[in-house]
Amino acid sequence: MKTRRKLAVGLVGYNFMGKAHSNAWRQAPRFFELPADVRMKTICGRNTAAVKRAAQRLGWESSTSDWREVVDDPEIDIIDISTPNDTHREIVLAAAAMGKAILCEKPLGLDVAQCEEMLAAVRKARVVHMVCHNYRRIPAIALAKQMIERGELGNRIYHYRARYAQDWISDPKFPLVWRLQSQIAGSGAHGDINAHIIDLARYLVGEFSEVSAVMETFVKERPLAAGSRKKGRVTVDDAVSTIGRLRNGAIANLEATRFALGCKNSITLEINGSGGSLAFDFEEMNRLRFYNSADPEARRGFRDILVSEPQHPFMESWWPPGHLIGYEHTFVHTIADFVRAVVACKSVQPTFEDGLRNQQVLDAVMQSARERRAILIRR
């Protein structure tokens, strides 16, 4: 009898993303048929006491405050990186050197140069690599991808528009947290949330060829801490609005903002093709709206597909039709596909190359906002 393979995982990071990834590692084997068992071996974080508590709460065997220990652990097969952006490069290079399969949170690096270096490293090491753009595996988005590939929107896409809107810093009295400081966060709404809808554009429609953008910091100074009277400068963008072209001829319109009161974590997409349209709203993430111009003329209309049928991507593993899933499930789907790829030694989208291409667009957007002109994106 063939023994079943066991994959040991080390997770670096234990905050919001660490909690979401841990849940996914725990849940994936409960709901999906995986070709290996998962062993949640080590979680790593800077605060020793806190990460120890996290290990217990989140279900890890052990904890450490030194990520090199995790990378160097010969028993560990997979390194999952959910730390802030500025630490990704170093951990990825070390993990690749040790031959680990790598799942890395988005955005992959701080700039194009870092991403190129990281991509080169994983290629050289021939390890499986994936960027955690979890929204690709919302079932409704995966269904949209299928429909576009099968030509259900026609043979041409005309428009991709997306908006990622939040409101958590809309109040000028909200303090100057690290996410509002460029030396730590890199950028504001741009790298944090614009990165997601750029990835979805590339995934669903195609590569960018040109962008023009406006970036703005609406509240330029903020209290250093909640309630404090001392203020400091905000050095990242509050909002970024982008227009551009994709290589296949589609027009793109993207907007990312942290200043849209009433929008908590709102991601809305609409895609118009020559044969139909799709619309999606993350606040109704179990639905996909589909307009099919092949319907009889007097019976056309946006169709509200409740993406909960066994025929829909990922849904057979969960509950019967009409029983909704939530945000955390997107990570479970990501982990399940990643584990399959690791066992099969196959590429799994989105790869580090996707991370690099995403970064090229991110950089071009910033350049356009600075130079107030359209920027071409090299092929």
Place this chain on the structure above:
Amino acid sequence: MKTRRKLAVGLVGYNFMGKAHSNAWRQAPRFFELPADVRMKTICGRNTAAVKRAAQRLGWESSTSDWREVVDDPEIDIIDISTPNDTHREIVLAAAAMGKAILCEKPLGLDVAQCEEMLAAVRKARVVHMVCHNYRRIPAIALAKQMIERGELGNRIYHYRARYAQDWISDPKFPLVWRLQSQIAGSGAHGDINAHIIDLARYLVGEFSEVSAVMETFVKERPLAAGSRKKGRVTVDDAVSTIGRLRNGAIANLEATRFALGCKNSITLEINGSGGSLAFDFEEMNRLRFYNSADPEARRGFRDILVSEPQHPFMESWWPPGHLIGYEHTFVHTIADFVRAVVACKSVQPTFEDGLRNQQVLDAVMQSARERRAILIRR
């Protein structure tokens, strides 16, 4: 140092509800601060091989095909019953006799007499008892309850209306499964889904005093199996429509059906009070719509509350605002509250008394449909 208490659980049943309960037992300690550790000791089911696989998949230490083993196990503190309706009584009586805390799927029993016997047993044994009406712990429903109790709908409720609609047997070629045979299932849409919206009426608004009902079996004969040419009689209801009065003067209108094409697991509620209205739709379970007549006259409108803020019931334990949860979370909330009640030796709603009162209404509805007249419900 005080040692932390550990509660061992035995779960009877391993199908749809067994999967949902198992998930809840696994997840509750990961997201909620519980006063005890949970040990998922034994899962029980009739098919030895299948329940063994289920144990592994769902995370139980051991499995058995004899529920008496579970009930008799001195290490087990809690019996969780997620088997079909006709087995509840026997297991409850045995578990109560053994002093176990009991969580039982709805509906509690087959009729009022059974429910009375079960309630007497748990009272006599002084064990914690709860019926698993998981929809009470949808955060939006728990919020609705808070708002009604705080008087946000005014000092009187005029209308409670609810509809639970599915479509899975809408096709006359769908076969005669056990759920369509009264000797096994008791009733059709009535006990299965009408029971839920009756419970929500009682939870949110109050006790019933009178009901009138129409029941119908639209498709009276069905193939004995999928594709079979032999047919058998359907002996349960396909749909039931109920009107009535609550003791506090409100009018109730309830509808449960398995014949509403396009409705997969749709539960819609609307409650109108003297000071405002609430509307809920389970297909958008993270939302609660609220009309407040205290708003300025020209600014009134149904307010679409995204129930994902830390101030909303249960939500602080999950994700940041705007990140949705799904169906399975309602069971996690139920288990978390149940564990706290078991440790504190306190009553936790909905109790077996709620199960009994629910059954009184269910019985009255059936009687009304039969006798084609209004039936009073004793206090």
Place this chain on the structure above:
Amino acid sequence: MKTRRKLAVGLVGYNFMGKAHSNAWRQAPRFFELPADVRMKTICGRNTAAVKRAAQRLGWESSTSDWREVVDDPEIDIIDISTPNDTHREIVLAAAAMGKAILCEKPLGLDVAQCEEMLAAVRKARVVHMVCHNYRRIPAIALAKQMIERGELGNRIYHYRARYAQDWISDPKFPLVWRLQSQIAGSGAHGDINAHIIDLARYLVGEFSEVSAVMETFVKERPLAAGSRKKGRVTVDDAVSTIGRLRNGAIANLEATRFALGCKNSITLEINGSGGSLAFDFEEMNRLRFYNSADPEARRGFRDILVSEPQHPFMESWWPPGHLIGYEHTFVHTIADFVRAVVACKSVQPTFEDGLRNQQVLDAVMQSARERRAILIRR
């Protein structure tokens, strides 16, 4: 050259309905090809000065305070009755005797006996007769009718449910206007708005065979006038909830209320058949939602048809696709169809027979509420 016929109209009533009917008489010839010219000859109302002003404002040649003058005017071809319910019978009998075509506001009479007498009169006189159930000619409703007749919901209808909800007397301080006094208004929500959704049930699905109902007067005493401390008894119903059966086997569920805060003039319908479902909401009156079980399994969903295409009923006469129409247009459509029927001497639905059948259901609902049992409706 053939001279074009001219039809002279006399309108009795000049308040809310008088304004809506006058607008329809003015507008119908501007937007629809009619087989005759319309002459708005006389408007009639009890207050001489007020009706004179109304004539000028609403576009009538002359005014009078005596409806007999209108009925006796030999130049007048059509009598349009938009007065309160208790006056319909007398005017109809007189108008029929004079051979006038008659359009009468709903409900036709005060009870079944009156309706039978009125129907007999128009039949004997062989005049064209129509009850003004304007909601039948909402384009979305007319489209629903077409779809049901063409079998697009399948060969059986399982459910008809409708709710007509308002909130204008929800405040207990709202005074005891005449509409809340049975000797003038006959009934409350029942005759006023339940009558409409009963008519739509008959129009769209079929005749009733049995009803059970609950009626309630939530606020039993009200100030005699706004702000007054003297109170009087409310003698009509505030709300009525009805369940029942149609002859074709469908189950009906109807609710009419003036106590649903947030609902101004909300009419919602859902119809479930063996092949699909339709949903309508008068607050989005230009839309019809359609679930088609013939769509591919993983692409099904309620389709949101914007009923504004030239292929949709009545819409070619108005504006290009996507340009909405409103409440008043339903009367324009009614008048246009009525004029065509008068010129062609043909029957036009809804006839006085529809008015009578509607009254039979209304009476049965009241009897059921009184006797607390199901009431059969004679064929």
Place this chain on the structure above:
Amino acid sequence: MKTRRKLAVGLVGYNFMGKAHSNAWRQAPRFFELPADVRMKTICGRNTAAVKRAAQRLGWESSTSDWREVVDDPEIDIIDISTPNDTHREIVLAAAAMGKAILCEKPLGLDVAQCEEMLAAVRKARVVHMVCHNYRRIPAIALAKQMIERGELGNRIYHYRARYAQDWISDPKFPLVWRLQSQIAGSGAHGDINAHIIDLARYLVGEFSEVSAVMETFVKERPLAAGSRKKGRVTVDDAVSTIGRLRNGAIANLEATRFALGCKNSITLEINGSGGSLAFDFEEMNRLRFYNSADPEARRGFRDILVSEPQHPFMESWWPPGHLIGYEHTFVHTIADFVRAVVACKSVQPTFEDGLRNQQVLDAVMQSARERRAILIRR
């Protein structure tokens, strides 16, 4: 007794806009208290027979095929221009010279130079002048304007985003009509529909300071006529996407397209301020959604205001609450306000200066699309 003034109107143009304007001239005096009577004297169009039929159908006393006759008619007080864009200048200059009050369809002229000349002419002649941007007088939009002015969105506006989407030329087989030829139409989606959402930006939020744009012609050749095999070049834009800044610091994002399948005449707006947000959708034109950050934290949500109360702009003149109005009513409101301004000899927004400022933005957008850089807009 003071005699009531009578204003005689001459309308140039009798197609889609001519029909809408005629209806508004007929209906305004029926529903609004106007300070003068309206006399629909002459309608003008190039085809003598067609305009004669139009006069009769639409309610005009006389017709002519020579617009100079209308402008020269000493009895006529008001010239209403609803002809294509390229004819506006000549008619306006002549009408101003004759001292007529002028209502002109949008866009005012073909370019900034024309608009300046027209503005100078009406100023010199001291006549009342108005551009017919009818969407300003959708009640929900007028309410939005009030709310913003009263500070209900806070003291700053962060975002204005709008999209005007249609789909009528989405099919590549749709022929090369005049609207797709630049020598006649000037531009495509840009002047036709982008002009509207630019006007709403200026009306609701403020003046533009900078724009960047992408314009695209997706289908570059089309059949010369329906079904024809001969093709001609499309010389206007199919879609235009614009980002930019307003003087008050807000970011703007605008999109206009004729290639969004499923969007018939969809205009969606969202405005985010420091104290709240507003959202509007022309396909639900009787609603305005309002998020108020002053609501209690756990009760916040977009409030769905049904704009049909007597307190809402324009609505008292129509029907009771909950009874919707449609597209054509926006013109009635425009005419009513214009008539009042003419009688009072007062300015009425949007004036020709608004037309000029709109044109400045339109020109800058085209320049930006051509030069692929941000274009400043002079004050």
